[in-house]
Amino acid sequence: MAKKTGAEILWECMIREGVEVVFGLPGGAIMPVYDAMLYYPVHHVLVRHEQGAAHMADGYARASGKVGVAMSTSGPGATNLVTGIATAMMDSSPIVCITGQVHSHLIGGDAFQETDVTGITLPITKHNFLVTRADEVADVVRQAFYIARSGRPGPVLIDICKDAQVDEVEFIYPEKISLPGYHPPKNAPLDDLKQAAELIDQAESPVILAGHGVMMSGATEILRTFATKTQTPVAMTLLGLGAFPASDPLSLGMMGMHGEAYCNLAIQNADLLLAFGMRFDDRVTANLRTYAPRARKIHIEIDPSEVHKNVEVDIPLVGDLKTVLTDLVPMVDEHDHEAWRAEIEAWRRESQARDILYWADDGKLYTAHVIRNIWEATGGDAILTTGVGQHQMWSAQYYCMEKPNRLITSGGAGTMGFGLPATIGAWFAQPEKEIWLVDGDGSFQMTQAELSTAVQEGANIKIAIMNNRFLGMVRQWQEFFFDSRYSGTPLNGPNFVKIAEAHGIPGKQVSTPGDVLPAIEFARQTEGPVVLEFQVEKEEAVYPMVPTGADLDKMIRRPVREQPQAAD
Amino acid sequence: MQQLTLIALVENKPGVLNRVASLFRRRNFNIESLNVGRTEKPDISRMTIVLENGNVDARKAEANLYKLVNVIDVQDVTNQPAVTRDLALIKVSATSEQRAEIANLASIFRARIVDVAPDSVIVEITGTEDKIEGLIELLSPMGILEMVRTGQVAMMRGTATGIRYAPRGNGHQSGDNSHG
Numbered sequence: 091m092a093k094k095t096g097a098e099i100l101w102e103c104m105i106r107e108g109v110e111v112v113f114g115l116p117g118g119a120i121m122p123v124y125d126a127m128l129y130y131p132v133h134h135v136l137v138r139h140e141q142g143a144a145h146m147a148d149g150y151a152r153a154s155g156k157v158g159v160a161m162s163t164s165g166p167g168a169t170n171l172v173t174g175i176a177t178a179m180m181d182s183s184p185i186v187c188i189t190g191q192v193h194s195h196l197i198g199g200d201a202f203q204e205t206d207v208t209g210i211t212l213p214i215t216k217h218n219f220l221v222t223r224a225d226e227v228a229d230v231v232r233q234a235f236y237i238a239r240s241g242r243p244g245p246v247l248i249d250i251c252k253d254a255q256v257d258e259v260e261f262i263y264p265e266k267i268s269l270p271g272y273h274p275p276k277n278a279p280l281d282d283l284k285q286a287a288e289l290i291d292q293a294e295s296p297v298i299l300a301g302h303g304v305m306m307s308g309a310t311e312i313l314r315t316f317a318t319k320t321q322t323p324v325a326m327t328l329l330g331l332g333a334f335p336a337s338d339p340l341s342l343g344m345m346g347m348h349g350e351a352y353c354n355l356a357i358q359n360a361d362l363l364l365a366f367g368m369r370f371d372d373r374v375t376a377n378l379r380t381y382a383p384r385a386r387k388i389h390i391e392i393d394p395s396e397v398h399k400n401v402e403v404d405i406p407l408v409g410d411l412k413t414v415l416t417d418l419v420p421m422v423d424e425h426d427h428e429a430w431r432a433e434i435e436a437w438r439r440e441s442q443a444r445d446i447l448y449w450a451d452d453g454k455l456y457t458a459h460v461i462r463n464i465w466e467a468t469g470g471d472a473i474l475t476t477g478v479g480q481h482q483m484w485s486a487q488y489y490c491m492e493k494p495n496r497l498i499t500s501g502g503a504g505t506m507g508f509g510l511p512a513t514i515g516a517w518f519a520q521p522e523k524e525i526w527l528v529d530g531d532g533s534f535q536m537t538q539a540e541l542s543t544a545v546q547e548g549a550n551i552k553i554a555i556m557n558n559r560f561l562g563m564v565r566q567w568q569e570f571f572f573d574s575r576y577s578g579t580p581l582n583g584p585n586f587v588k589i590a591e592a593h594g595i596p597g598k599q600v601s602t603p604g605d606v607l608p609a610i611e612f613a614r615q616t617e618g619p620v621v622l623e624f625q626v627e628k629e630e631a632v633y634p635m636v637p638t639g640a641d642l643d644k645m646i647r648r649p650v651r652e653q654p655q656a657a658d
Numbered sequence: 659m660q661q662l663t664l665i666a667l668v669e670n671k672p673g674v675l676n677r678v679a680s681l682f683r684r685r686n687f688n689i690e691s692l693n694v695g696r697t698e699k700p701d702i703s704r705m706t707i708v709l710e711n712g713n714v715d716a717r718k719a720e721a722n723l724y725k726l727v728n729v730i731d732v733q734d735v736t737n738q739p740a741v742t743r744d745l746a747l748i749k750v751s752a753t754s755e756q757r758a759e760i761a762n763l764a765s766i767f768r769a770r771i772v773d774v775a776p777d778s779v780i781v782e783i784t785g786t787e788d789k790i791e792g793l794i795e796l797l798s799p800m801g802i803l804e805m806v807r808t809g810q811v812a813m814m815r816g817t818a819t820g821i822r823y824a825p826r827g828n829g830h831q832s833g834d835n836s837h838g
Contacts, residue, residue, distance in 0.1 A: 209676075271730040393725070394724065
């Protein structure tokens with residue numbers, strides 16, 4: 091049998107895992123892998139900073155449902171991946187990171203560009219491997235991809251010593267994966283399902299809390315069947331947006347700190363919460379002691395350590411959401427819940443009266459309006475990526491998702507700078523789709539260097555920067571909770587259109603409402619990357635807002651503006 | 659204080675102890691003692707973990723341990739019919755006149771004197787935590803110069819097993835190629 095180097099075996103195995111594109115930046119300790127890459131049918135995207143590689147792999151994974159791959163050298167190359175790995179961990183995104191490591195006999199000796207990468211990434215990966223011998227490569231790659239995408243997905247890191255890359259060994263592709271301690275759960279026990287069905291049939295004011303897990307387990311269809319059969323309103327987490335169509339009358343939109351007021355009110359007044367693939371993050375529960383005080387709780391979740399973690403539940407159903415829901419649907423009766431839905435409808439009307447969407451044109455540019463215009467222009471069907479901050483929350487509120495896996499945003503980690511690289515990654519996953527990045531001026535500048543990656547790759551992405559010359563969300567907190575002392579938040583940013591031009595990217599600056607739609611059309615008609623800089627209101631706040639530690643229904647509401655055309 | 663005693667079988671691979679310790683640190687679980695050693699199977703190590711029952715219960719600890727890919731099995735043996743043992747070496751300050759008294763105490767506790775020096779002795783004791791604490795209390799007035807303890811090891815009696823909160827599946831699907 092022909093021998094192969096560890097580097098060749100790495101590619102042999104990754105090709106068999108379906109890897110078509112990798113995002114990375116070479117350096118000394120990973121050079122044999124880069125050299126071998128030339129002989130395999132894989133496209134390499136050269137990033138400008140390794141953080142971008144991890145976010146691109148993440149964006150690729152979220153947009154494709156496949157495992158994304160990031161590559162870097164040892165030492166600083168690997169540590170630059172860390173923020174991206176932590177981001178993928180918090181949002182359960184399946185990525186595999188390949189990092190070069192110094193020769194195995196040099197490990198522990200503080201060699202040039204040696205860093206204990208498996209040590210550093212231990213708490214922020216689902217699992218990681220240090221490979222010191224070429225004959226370990228095949229098994230490790232097989233295991234890494236399986237672990238990354240199965241169960242509750244997450245990032246896996248493979249740190250490969252340079253000698254393990256260059257040494258030659260016989261290559262036998264491992265048909266079996268040997269992981270004696272790894273058993274992702276699948277079904278929930280029948281008795282527990284029966285108890286859950288009983289609670290569901292007794293409920294008078296139930297609410298479904300749909301999270302990221304709905305989409306990751308491919309349960310959107312069965313969720314809709316369940317919600318329709320039982321006429322249960324569906325609230326979504328930030329990462330759950332798209333799990334249930336926003337236009338369905340049962341949709342309550344987003345829950346939590348910046349969730350719809352009527353959605354939070356429904357949760358607080360519910361007598362049964364059905365938590366589907368979500369983890370009761372503090373941004374969605376607010377004060378835990380007063381959270382949904384009357385509600386019994388059923389939690390369908392694949393990760394047993396999430397059950398009872400933040401919220402004690404009555405019936406945990408540990409398993410794959412799609413499998414569990416499919417088993418559960420025939421066990422529950424049809425319901426109408428007419429009175430409950432009418433109650434929610436009244437709250438919804440009250441919320442709409444405050445909505446900025448119904449403000450008359452006052453000549454000012456509001457981020458919410460711009461995002462709504464992008465939504466209208468794209469038919470609500472674009473893949474929308476964001477950075478982190480006010481623009482992200484407005485995107486969640488005003489780019490209403492009809493279909494799954496359209497919103498790509500850093501939820502749990504809240505990583506500013508996620509947007510641009512994640513967008514590039516998403517474009518590689520769905521090059522035929524329309525892809526918009528809505529970013530803030532602060533967030534965008536953190537990974538702005540990846541503009542040249544976008545140009546080099548000819549990525550057909552549309553970039554809308556909401557420039558309010560502030561770190562807007564922090565400024566909003568300062569306004570609300572620190573008597574408007576704007577410490578460290580004003581940004582004297584660049585002219586983003588000139589930045590774009592320096593990269594050969596066409597751009598437009600927009601400062602009046604009348605120019606918004608033409609600019610969006612210009613971007614849509616132009617092939618390749620386009621940058622639109624919207625000079626929006628500087629001191630606008632995201633409403634509603636639940637202050638940290640407050641009860642979920644104690645929201646700071648947008649003041650009602652007197653105007654004739656407010657929706658009823 | 660109330661304690662939890664867990665037995666974890668883990669893959670015998672480099673870094674597994676670090677993963678367990680790191681997990682408990684990250685989740686803010688306090689380790690009272692942690693013993694790790696080989697088992698009858700060369701590829702499996704066994705940990706006996708004693709946790710302070712502060713902000714963790716056994717179910718939570720088990721669920722978190724299973725997040726580690728290298729953890730094969732976890733049992734809660736707290737308040738179960740299990741044999742638990744700790745071994746301590748206690749160096750006690752002792753003049754030649756005091757030795758007899760120490761030897762006497764040791765024999766009551768079925769402990770042994772394993773080293774005698776002109777002004778000290780080393781007592782070796784094996785037993786439950788209570789028993790060891792009892793001997794320590796009696797030796798303290800003479801002056802304990804040094805002490806080392808292994809931490810608890812535990813084993814269920816007979817064929818009984820400890821409590822498993824999340825029954826394991828029937829092995830994962832080897833060769834599974836489905837995309838997550």
